[in-house]
Amino acid sequence: MDYLGIDVDVQILAPGTHIEIANKLGLKRGSVPFLRVGEIVIQGSDAIIHWAEQENKSNATLGSLNPEVIAVEKRLDDKLGVHIRRWFYSEAILEAPALVKPIFMHGISAWEKLKLTLKWPIICRLMTQGMDLGHQQGLESLEIIKQEIEWLESLIGDRNSYLVGNTFSRSDITAASLLAPLVTPSEYSCSKLMSLPPRAKQESEEMVDRLFWNWVEAQYKTHRS
């Protein structure tokens, strides 16, 4: 939105409340993000970027018309997004939930914080079922993350530039933002809140010299500072 010069009022929704609000807006799933524009509700970051590119009055573009950009973004969403989430929560929710609570508490009202505290055991249970969390599942996801990072690094290549062609696109935003909780660049809005549980931290420390790590930091520095 910032890149395309579109103003948005970002509201952080507490887990649980996000489903109530989504239902009120007529959505079948609670999944965030969703964007309300007058009477219209657009759900999912991919659909939101499509909408934003059509609304866009500036000369900026995020490559929505390039099928290669969309294909790279889809693979990132389906693999890296899903498995980074399952890997992180498999350890964090099941073994170190105290690390997750401050992230969910961030930016919500005192009333929502109280509701979240009361509902915390239910939320952990629903997340465990909904995302299929578990020790073995976490290990499986880590293997997939490692394979997908190899693929990502083959796209970044020796030129260390953008994923598709020579211009910044929605595929770069997707890769950088999905990896931001791991890399925690200082320009990432949650970098101070994010804290990895012990095994994930150890894995991440072994990745700091990787090409993808530097690339994510560079994307944030160039486009978010």
Ligand SMILES: N[C@@H](CCC(=O)N[C@@H](CS)C(=O)NCC(=O)O)C(=O)O
């Ligand atoms: N690729 C989708 C992923 C959306 C997604 O999975 N959102 C998760 C948070 S990471 C969510 O809202 N989960 C809670 C739920 O589905 O109720 C997007 O970027 O819009």
